Amino acid sequence: MVLNQINAIDFGALKKIIISGNGSEEGKPVSVKGEPCVCFERIENKKAFHENVPIKNIGEFLGKKIEQYGNLTVITAGKTYRFRVTKKKKLLFDSFNNTEQTDGGEKNHTLSLDIPPLYDMGVTTKDGKLISGMRDKFVQADRFAEFVVKSFLRLEEKEAYKDKENKIIKIVDAGCGKAYLSLAVYHYLKYVLKKNVRLVGIDLKKEVIDGLNGVVKKYGYDTAEFICADLKEVNLENTDILISLHACDVASDYALYGAVKNDVSVILSAPCCQQELCAEMKTPLKTLEKYGLIKERSAALFTDALRAEILSALSYKTRITEFVGAHNTPKNMLIIAEKQPFSQKISEESVKNCKKAVEFLGAEITLYKLLKEKIERKTE
Numbered sequence: 001m002v003l004n005q006i007n008a009i010d011f012g013a014l015k016k017i018i019i020s021g022n023g024s025e026e027g028k029p030v031s032v033k034g035e036p037c038v039c040f041e042r043i044e045n046k047k048a049f050h051e052n053v054p055i056k057n058i059g060e061f062l063g064k065k066i067e068q069y070g071n072l073t074v075i076t077a078g079k080t081y082r083f084r085v086t087k088k089k090k091l092l093f094d095s096f097n098n099t100e101q102t103d104g105g106e107k108n109h110t111l112s113l114d115i116p117p118l119y120d121m122g123v124t125t126k127d128g129k130l131i132s133g134m135r136d137k138f139v140q141a142d143r144f145a146e147f148v149v150k151s152f153l154r155l156e157e158k159e160a161y162k163d164k165e166n167k168i169i170k171i172v173d174a175g176c177g178k179a180y181l182s183l184a185v186y187h188y189l190k191y192v193l194k195k196n197v198r199l200v201g202i203d204l205k206k207e208v209i210d211g212l213n214g215v216v217k218k219y220g221y222d223t224a225e226f227i228c229a230d231l232k233e234v235n236l237e238n239t240d241i242l243i244s245l246h247a248c249d250v251a252s253d254y255a256l257y258g259a260v261k262n263d264v265s266v267i268l269s270a271p272c273c274q275q276e277l278c279a280e281m282k283t284p285l286k287t288l289e290k291y292g293l294i295k296e297r298s299a300a301l302f303t304d305a306l307r308a309e310i311l312s313a314l315s316y317k318t319r320i321t322e323f324v325g326a327h328n329t330p331k332n333m334l335i336i337a338e339k340q341p342f343s344q345k346i347s348e349e350s351v352k353n354c355k356k357a358v359e360f361l362g363a364e365i366t367l368y369k370l371l372k373e374k375i376e377r378k379t380e
């Protein structure tokens with residue numbers, strides 16, 4: 001029972017964990033070799049002891065700690081969760097939103113706070129005020145939305161769209177999570193700009209997807225749906241715009257692969273947790289690998305640089321930009337790729353760059369492995 005409740009918590013938005021009662025420990029989110037973890041500190045005999053627990057094992061770990069200590073509080077950006085074991089060994093649990101009535105704090109929003117699903121997603125209060133702990137998430141969704149809307153409007157202007165039979169532009173949100181971004185964008189495009197839009201959100205988490213389909217039904221969003229599926233297996237046929245905000249590690253590679261395979265017109269991907277290359281790279285530059293933190297950060301940068309170069313080799317015009325400031329999130333890099341007519345010159349140049357990068361890194365990232373044959377054939 002307690003495990004279910006703990007596993008339902010969004011640890012991606014974790015601020016702090018406090019374990020107390022029979023002694024105490026405090027946990028804060030950290031990244032260890034690129035893996036999201038919680039670092040717990042406990043003081044014994046005036047000495048501090050630290051333990052890093054990977055997020056993937058956090059449920060089991062906290063389950064044991066509740067039994068040992070009696071009280072557990074988990075504070076995330078949006079919510080606080082409290083667990084207590086009574087003397088009669090009964091588990092008490094409650095949770096509440098960290099509400100604060102303020103506006104977004106920044107002007108020129110694309111999205112407005114009265115977009116109804118933002119309330120269902122726990123971003124705003126019922127009367128359309130931003131919940132303070134959700135400010136960063138809202139700003140991320142809002143800034144990302146700006147790119148999606150611009151791409152949408154540009155696509156509408158293209159001849160291919162004008163010839164399109166149903167004139168619907170299909171957006172897929174790969175690794176949608178709670179879909180703050182895509183549901184808000186969908187609502188904005190469909191009801192504010194009155195556009196012909198279809199939305200498909202994909203995520204592995206069944207409970208989250210069921211909840212999202214409930215929201216879709218509640219608001220009568222007849223051209224939106226959420227699918228519980230693995231990006232490794234999903235078919236992205238007929239997609240016009242692929243968006244992906246913080247799809248973890250290689251999930252971003254599978255999203256990009258699906259987009260390339262299906263000739264998706266626009267790709268907007270802000271990757272995160274790029275762990276794969278860090279574990280595998282072996283460069284001739286020893287200084288790069290001497291310090292764990294430097295290796296981790298360079299591996300993340302090389303991963304995204306190589307992803308963009310691969311897209312360029314396969315007929316996408318690519319650029320990389322920051323969609324929000326680093327003070328909002330360090331995971332603020334956005335790969336923007338737009339499908340272009342095939343250019344032998346650009347493609348050959350990028351293929352060469354990809355090969356050199358892979359040789360230098362001594363490792364291939366998943367996107368390269370998946371598209372290797374296509375890249376080496378130097379064709380579209």
Ligand SMILES: C[S@@+](CC[C@H](N)C(=O)[O-])C[C@H]1O[C@@H](n2cnc3c(N)ncnc32)[C@H](O)[C@@H]1O
Nearest residue numbers: 175176177203204229230231245246247248251
């Ligand atoms: C960090 S969350 C981001 C969620 C959301 N895009 C946002 O920005 O709030 C990453 C999401 O990717 C999903 N995910 C990871 N690997 C996946 C895969 N192979 N297939 C589908 N979803 C995946 C996770 O379940 C999780 O909800």
